[in-house]
Amino acid sequence: MSGTTLTVKVDKINQEAEDIRSFELVDPERRLLPMFTAGSHIDVELPNGLMRQYSISNDPRDVDRYVIAVLREIEGRGGSASMHDDVKQGDTLTITAPRNNFPIHENATHHILLAGGIGVTPLLAMARDLSGRGLSYELHYCTRSPEKTAFKEAIASDDLKASVTVHHDGGNPADGLDIAGLLKEVRQGANVYYCGPTGFMHACEQATEHWPTGTVHREFFNVDPDVEFGDDNAFKIIIASTGQELDVPADKSIVDVLRANGIEVETMCEEGICGTCATVLLEGDPDHRDFVLDDEEKARGEFIMVCCSRAKSPTLKLDL
Ligand code: FES
Known part of the structure; x- marks a missing residue:
């Protein structure tokens, strides 16, 4: 560690x-x-x-x-x-020590929190925080059944109960929360946050496609097996502090190449989930393959997860 x-x-x-x-x-x-x-x-x-x-x-x-x-x-x-x-x-x-890849966006005037199963954990902290600060939010907590629903006492507490709705689907998502319906209208000033299992993530992703950039935030706790990436091409990285140029072959990650050359970067999951390896990107066009950065952050191209992401351009210059 x-x-x-x-x-x-x-x-x-x-x-x-x-x-x-x-x-x-x-x-x-x-x-x-x-x-x-x-x-x-x-x-x-x-x-x-x-x-x-x-x-x-x-x-x-x-x-x-x-x-x-x-x-x-x-x-x-x-x-x-x-x-x-x-x-x-x-x-x-x-x-x-705690790290946050899934923060509350303070400029929103209302926060729509969507939790699927165990994905409720970060959203429960958000609900508690927003509630304590008197800010506007709603938490939709989707589970299979009451027996599968964690934190029942907390969500029934006086602090949270008015803003929390629990939806049970009995194992059939069609019988649960109508996520598309809930998010059909873009609500002015609102931000959406979601976390849950893969099917739930897909439903939320589809339901928020028309929401403005920067208003939708998500946290994956597993790699999404349905996301397909392009071919793994070779490219070069430039180490900004030394000017060193290193080849990243198609069958190696940036982290592999850095380590082989004695350059240590902190990593944890090594599959694009945790954000530990985020590295400042100074030049180049990244091929983001992580599940940490949102679309807006990916478009800005300020950071790259060097454990999994690659390059669309011939070179990437890293602030290392
Ligand atoms: S080590 Fe977790 S995202 Fe790179």
Whole structure:
């Protein structure tokens, strides 16, 4: 694990719903934890050695704890199973300081939050934050059934209940929230945020296609398997600080080439989900292949995720 790390104690574990547990993480000496903003995540080193990212669900004003929630994924790669099976109350875990790729956009006059299943975690933090600041929002929380619905107590609380609607679809999305209908009319001043499983992400993406650039924000927690990228071509990178030119062959990533040449860049997921490897791009036309930057950020071309993205131009100049 690279970057700033913290040791935290697992103070409480709650069975929030079928297959979903929340973990309340505190400083072992009960000191305040580093501040975070709604939408932030932490990287957690699991007992089985894997690293996983989890969004913080509690109110950013409560910096005495980070509350994360983990869905046990039956067909996962062992990360969620390790959190469920190996982590006990009183254990210590190593985590990174919070990072935020999914912030609230403060210029919006209304915030439409759309959560699918466990994707509620960052959106719940946003709802709590917006509610605490008296700002206008609505949270639509889509789950299969009451048994699969986490944080029931929180969403029924006096602070949130007036702005939260829970939609159960019984396993058939057609019986759940009409996402296209909800977002059919572009609401002046509103921003949309969504997070959930792949099908839900696709439905939200389609429903917001006509929304103005910069008003729609999303966070993926998995690589979208349906996104297809072009061929992997070879290109060159230029290291701005030294002028060094390095070839990136078609079968290597930028990070591979940097490492092979002794240039360290911090990475985590290495599949374009976490944003850890974001690097300032000084020149060139990037072929963005990440799920972190939104369309507007991709169009601006100020950053590139060097673990997965490539080049459309013959060279890219990186601020390294
Ligand atoms: S390391 Fe996660 S996006 Fe590059």
